[in-house]
Amino acid sequence: MIPQPFFYQLVVLGLLWLFVMLHYAWPSRCVASPHQPAKPILPPRKHSSDPQPFSGLTRRPLCAACEHAPAPHPHAPAAPPPRLVPTRGRPRQVDTSWHFCPHPDCAYQGWVGLGNISANGHPSGGPWRQLYCTGCRGYFQETHGTPLHGKRVAPEKLVWAVGALAEGLGIRAVARVFEVDPNTVWHWLVEVADHAATFSQYFLHAVRVTQVQLDELFALLSAVQAGEVSEAEAITGLSRSPHWVWVALDPVRKLLLTIDVGDRTLAMAQGVVHQVAQVLAPGCVPLFLTDGLKEYAMALLTHFGYWVQPPRRQATGPAPKPRWMAVPQLLYAQVVKTVRRRRLVRVRHRVVFGTLEAVQQVLAACGWQINTAFIERLNLSIRQHVAAVGRRVTTLCKGEDGLHQQLALYHVYDNFCLPHTSLRQPLPLPEPTYGAGSAKLWRPCTPAMAAGLTDHVWTLREVLLFRVPPWPQPAGV
Numbered sequence: 001m002i003p004q005p006f007f008y009q010l011v012v013l014g015l016l017w018l019f020v021m022l023h024y025a026w027p028s029r030c031v032a033s034p035h036q037p038a039k040p041i042l043p044p045r046k047h048s049s050d051p052q053p054f055s056g057l058t059r060r061p062l063c064a065a066c067e068h069a070p071a072p073h074p075h076a077p078a079a080p081p082p083r084l085v086p087t088r089g090r091p092r093q094v095d096t097s098w099h100f101c102p103h104p105d106c107a108y109q110g111w112v113g114l115g116n117i118s119a120n121g122h123p124s125g126g127p128w129r130q131l132y133c134t135g136c137r138g139y140f141q142e143t144h145g146t147p148l149h150g151k152r153v154a155p156e157k158l159v160w161a162v163g164a165l166a167e168g169l170g171i172r173a174v175a176r177v178f179e180v181d182p183n184t185v186w187h188w189l190v191e192v193a194d195h196a197a198t199f200s201q202y203f204l205h206a207v208r209v210t211q212v213q214l215d216e217l218f219a220l221l222s223a224v225q226a227g228e229v230s231e232a233e234a235i236t237g238l239s240r241s242p243h244w245v246w247v248a249l250d251p252v253r254k255l256l257l258t259i260d261v262g263d264r265t266l267a268m269a270q271g272v273v274h275q276v277a278q279v280l281a282p283g284c285v286p287l288f289l290t291d292g293l294k295e296y297a298m299a300l301l302t303h304f305g306y307w308v309q310p311p312r313r314q315a316t317g318p319a320p321k322p323r324w325m326a327v328p329q330l331l332y333a334q335v336v337k338t339v340r341r342r343r344l345v346r347v348r349h350r351v352v353f354g355t356l357e358a359v360q361q362v363l364a365a366c367g368w369q370i371n372t373a374f375i376e377r378l379n380l381s382i383r384q385h386v387a388a389v390g391r392r393v394t395t396l397c398k399g400e401d402g403l404h405q406q407l408a409l410y411h412v413y414d415n416f417c418l419p420h421t422s423l424r425q426p427l428p429l430p431e432p433t434y435g436a437g438s439a440k441l442w443r444p445c446t447p448a449m450a451a452g453l454t455d456h457v458w459t460l461r462e463v464l465l466f467r468v469p470p471w472p473q474p475a476g477v
């Protein structure tokens with residue numbers, strides 16, 4: 001038998017417990033829901049591909065590259081000096097129209113095609129011409145400022161060795177084939193990569209594209225999967241080299257916009273999108289397609305955003321704070337792949353900025369659907385052409401830098417030297433070939449030609465001998 005006061009106390013305690021439980025359980029369903037407006041409960045399927053309502057950021061996201069980078073493309077210091085027309089001597093035989101005077105005191109320094117350069121023959125029977133500038137009466141060699149300048153090695157040997165590197169042979173293999181020291185090959189690669197980066201920067205600017213695919217490929221993963229390196233070896237490699245090769249590609253013209261190495265972080269995504277934004281023409285906002293890496297959205301928002309002043313909701317009180325939003329033209333969709341046990345289980349598409357209709361409209365111009373297939377094909381091609389990314393992981397002897405240099409070389413080689421079958425154009429009339437071969441039906445086309453950046457297929461020798469002017473030259477000079 002329970003004493004009565006104790007019984008009442010029990011009843012009061014029980015009621016209190018019920019009250020407390022109801023207080024926690026009841027409101028959580030209806031009152032807390034305004035805190036999660038992004039999750040509509042009904043209907044779940046219909047809205048799955050719609051963009052989440054994005055209310056904007058109150059602060060502009062920061063990009064380290066934007067903060068620190070100097071002017072991306074140097075501008076000409078002033079208007080070009082007057083064009084010089086030779087009055088004496090016989091007509092010029094050697095085309096010097098793409099050479100410029102390198103002397104800093106000369107008014108013609110850095111300007112191309114102003115008639116101030118003439119060829120002067122080969123001094124003491126050397127392989128290279130001497131050039132003369134009538135503006136400053138100075139002399140310089142036709143290799144000035146190129147990787148071939150001041151080299152004692154035969155030019156052909158250097159060009160072929162670099163060609164072998166660009167085709168995916170490792171540094172040691174190239175050294176064996178051409179019977180030189182690996183360190184010599186390494187120094188050639190460093191100089192050529194420097195030149196290649198300048199070359200790319202000079203030609204790749206103000207590019208107009210409709211689509212950009214972005215991806216990161218894991219530099220050593222394929223080797224581990226193929227069983228050619230043990231996990232331990234791969235990890236040793238990883239500890240001294242960054243793991244991811246970041247690529248941005250225009251899938252329509254197969255043009256490589258940028259290629260870089262780094263970790264899979266927001267800072268790196270910011271850097272890659274920054275480089276893409278530098279290459280694009282002002283005002284050009286293409287459709288971006290990526291994998292499911294969430295850092296891309298913030299990186300795109302950083303570079304393709306603007307301040308929006310939300311409208312006032314009330315007549316009095318302070319105005320709402322401006323919001324940093326994606327520009328209305330920005331379209332961005334993700335291809336999210338679910339892989340289980342190295343097998344593709346599911347592919348989902350998610351439109352992050354813009355509408356699904358707008359994304360599909362851009363893709364329909366090429367007869368495509370949302371995909372990242374082209375960049376995946378490119379990944380394979382990079383593995384074949386860049387020894388440090390491919391299966392021959394042992395060639396990764398110089399760590400991070402070696403990868404950087406090989407990628408800079410590949411960037412130029414793929415854009416300017418390698419014709420792509422899918423880009424070739426039919427010739428108006430078949431051209432007969434010498435010998436027993438069938439007539440030529442196609443005009444080979446490189447991505448740079450398709451993008452209108454150049455008019456011919458470059459040989460590696462031409463690339464290596466091209467003296468990159470210090471600033472973009474005005475058209476039609």
Ligand SMILES: [Zn+2]
Pocket residue numbers: 101102103106107108109133134135136137138
């Ligand atoms: Zn000069």
